[in-house]
Every structure is written in structure tokens, then in C-alpha cells.
Amino acid sequence: MEWSVLVETRAPEPVDDDRVLEQLGDLADALAHFEAAVGGDGRGWDVRLIVRTGDGLHAATEAVEAGYEAVLASAKSVGLPIWPVIRTEAVEQNIFHAQLEISNLPDFLGTTEVTELLGVSRQRLHQLRASGRFPDPAYEMAATPLWIRSTIDTFLAGWDRSPGRPNLIKWSQGLAADWWAYEEHKNDDASKGRQYPHQQDTIVHELVRRLGAPEHAATVIGIPIDQVLESLARPGLS
Amino acid sequence: MDRPGKELPKDYRDVAIELVDNQGWRYSRQHGKHPVLYPADATKTPLIVPTTPGDRRGGHGFRNWVAQIRQRGGVWPARRK
Numbered sequence: 001m002e003w004s005v006l007v008e009t010r011a012p013e014p015v016d017d018d019r020v021l022e023q024l025g026d027l028a029d030a031l032a033h034f035e036a037a038v039g040g041d042g043r044g045w046d047v048r049l050i051v052r053t054g055d056g057l058h059a060a061t062e063a064v065e066a067g068y069e070a071v072l073a074s075a076k077s078v079g080l081p082i083w084p085v086i087r088t089e090a091v092e093q094n095i096f097h098a099q100l101e102i103s104n105l106p107d108f109l110g111t112t113e114v115t116e117l118l119g120v121s122r123q124r125l126h127q128l129r130a131s132g133r134f135p136d137p138a139y140e141m142a143a144t145p146l147w148i149r150s151t152i153d154t155f156l157a158g159w160d161r162s163p164g165r166p167n168l169i170k171w172s173q174g175l176a177a178d179w180w181a182y183e184e185h186k187n188d189d190a191s192k193g194r195q196y197p198h199q200q201d202t203i204v205h206e207l208v209r210r211l212g213a214p215e216h217a218a219t220v221i222g223i224p225i226d227q228v229l230e231s232l233a234r235p236g237l238s
Numbered sequence: 239m240d241r242p243g244k245e246l247p248k249d250y251r252d253v254a255i256e257l258v259d260n261q262g263w264r265y266s267r268q269h270g271k272h273p274v275l276y277p278a279d280a281t282k283t284p285l286i287v288p289t290t291p292g293d294r295r296g297g298h299g300f301r302n303w304v305a306q307i308r309q310r311g312g313v314w315p316a317r318r319k
Contacts, residue, residue: 004302021284025272028286035299037306039285046283046309048302093298100301105313 001059002093005051005067009083010044017042026078034070044083047071051090063090098229102214107149108138114152117168153211153219172207176221179203197234204231240267245289249300253307254287256316263312275307282310
């Protein structure tokens with residue numbers, strides 16, 4: 001398995017020393033074959049590098065230990081201060097890559113986008129807000145309130161609106177119900193069970209395509225984002 | 239003030255320019271042989287910028303570097319309408 005391993009240290013007392021930055025440059029060179037990224041200064045330093053391990057139960061722990069050993073040896077060789085480790089992390093490569101594909105800036109929606117997504121007029125949105133049944137925006141700007149997209153997705157998932165209107169979320173809820181039906185029955189029949197992951201992956205792909213982002217699909221189905229990302233990363237689907 | 243230029247591999251340069259032009263980061267070539275990116279949030283520590291294309295776009299080294307940027311408050315992929 002391949003892992004992206006983070007090792008972060010912090011100085012007990014910050015030091016004012018420009019040499020640390022130069023030593024960190026040397027550390028980046030020393031760890032180049034680990035495809036390492038290096039940062040820090042007199043307050044602490046951190047390295048993220050690639051480590052390969054076997055597939056066993058303790059692979060993540062082995063990755064952290066191997067990463068730390070490599071970082072420690074190189075840090076000593078370039079004369080970098082060895083400070084206490086305050087954080088380590090190992091993320092399996094496929095999950096790591098999938099997470100980085102998603103922007104870390106939340107999706108924001110203004111009034112126009114929210115009314116389009118709900119299929120309602122601005123007046124109706126105003127009524128919903130006044131009724132106290134609509135979530136508060138994350139920001140109240142002069143031009144428009146701004147909601148975080150996932151907040152609106154969650155509202156839509158539980159919104160009991162009047163029947164008869166076509167609604168993206170109703171359609172999404174139908175697919176989410178199918179996903180859970182497959183999940184519930186996949187262990188019932190060993191022969192059919194093999195088909196279910198493929199069918200569930202297909203549902204995830206369709207939800208992401210229609211909703212625009214993996215995190216929205218995760219919200220609608222009600223599963224962790226990692227599970228959606230694993231579905232998207234699984235081979236066999238176009 | 240320094241600006242990211244041809245000394246950086248293109249993948250890294252694209253990210254560095256976005257951070258400097260639109261996200262308040264500062265770029266310096268004053269520390270040894272490697273340029274340094276300073277986060278807009280001064281409580282975060284600076285990041286070394288590779289000057290050799292150690293990997294292709296989307297390769298491990300580039301992704302590790304982007305993860306470090308995100309950990310320091312930088313936004314990437316940058317999303318703008």
C-alpha cells in the first residue's frame with residue numbers, strides 16, 4: 001500500500017533563526033526520493049512524504065513509523081533541530097488523492113442559487129425564512145445572504161413540500177433509498193451480493209453527476225464522504 | 239515583493255500565482271536555494287517550494303505539497319465563478 005504520511009513537530013520555545021528555513025530546503029532535497037513536501041520555521045516544521053508498506057492490519061501504523069524514521073534521519077543529517085512530534089497522520093493514497101480533488105472552499109449559494117435549487121420564487125424563500133423553518137445563512141452580505149451548500153442539501157432532504165412539483169431532491173432521495181436497499185440485502189444472498197457494490201457505485205456516480213459534488217451525494221445518502229469517494233475510485237465504472 | 243516565475247515547475251507555479259495574486263500569500267526567493275511561500279495567516283508556518291519538477295502534475299510530490307498548502311489555509315483547487 002502507498003501512504004501519504006504527515007510528521008509535524010513544534011519547538012518548545014520558538015527560535016528566531018533564519019538558518020531553519022535553509023535547513024528545511026536541504027531537508028526537502030534529502031527527502032526528494034520520498035516525494036516530500038516540507039514547511040516550517042523557528043516555531044516548528046512539518047513534512048508530508050510517500051511511504052510504501054504491506055497490506056496488513058497495522059499498515060497505517062507501520063507507515064507512520066517508517067515515515068518518521070526517514071524524516072528523523074534526514075533532519076539530523078541536515079542539522080535541523082529535532083523538536084517534539086505533535087501530529088502524525090497516514091492516509092491511503094487513493095483516498096488522499098480523492099480528497100484533494102475536492103476544493104477545501106465550501107460551496108456557497110446566494111439567494112438566486114437557492115431559489116433555483118428549491119424551485120421557488122424569491123418571495124417564497126422569504127416566506128420560508130420568516131417562518132423560521134429555513135436554515136440561517138452562514139453570512140449576511142450587503143448584496144445577499146450566503147448559505148453553505150451542504151446546509152441547503154440537508155434542508156432539501158427533509159423538506160416536506162407540497163406534492164406535484166418536480167424536485168431534484170425527491171429524485172435523489174429515491175436513489176438514496178435504492179442504495180440503502182442494496183446495502184440491507186447485500187449479505188442475504190451470496191451470489192447476488194457480488195452485484196450490489198457495482199449497483200451502489202452506479203447510484204453514487206449518478207448522484208454525484210446530478211448534484212455536482214461528492215459531499216452532496218454523501219449528505220443525501222447519509223453516509224461518510226469517504227465511502228462516496230471509495231465508490232468513485234473503484235474501478236469498473238465509466 | 240518577489241513573484242513566482244519560471245524558476246518553478248509549471249504545476250507549482252500555477253498554484254503559487256493563485257495564492258499570491260488572490261489569497262494574500264507572499265512569495266520570497268531570499269532564503270537559500272529554495273523559494274518560500276508565506277501563508278496569509280501569519281500564525282501558520284511557511285512552505286518550501288520545489289524548484290525541480292520531481293513529478294508529473296497530479297503526482298505524489300505535487301499532491302503532498304498541495305495538502306500542506308491546504309493545511310495552511312490555502313484554497314486549492316481554487317473555485318471561482
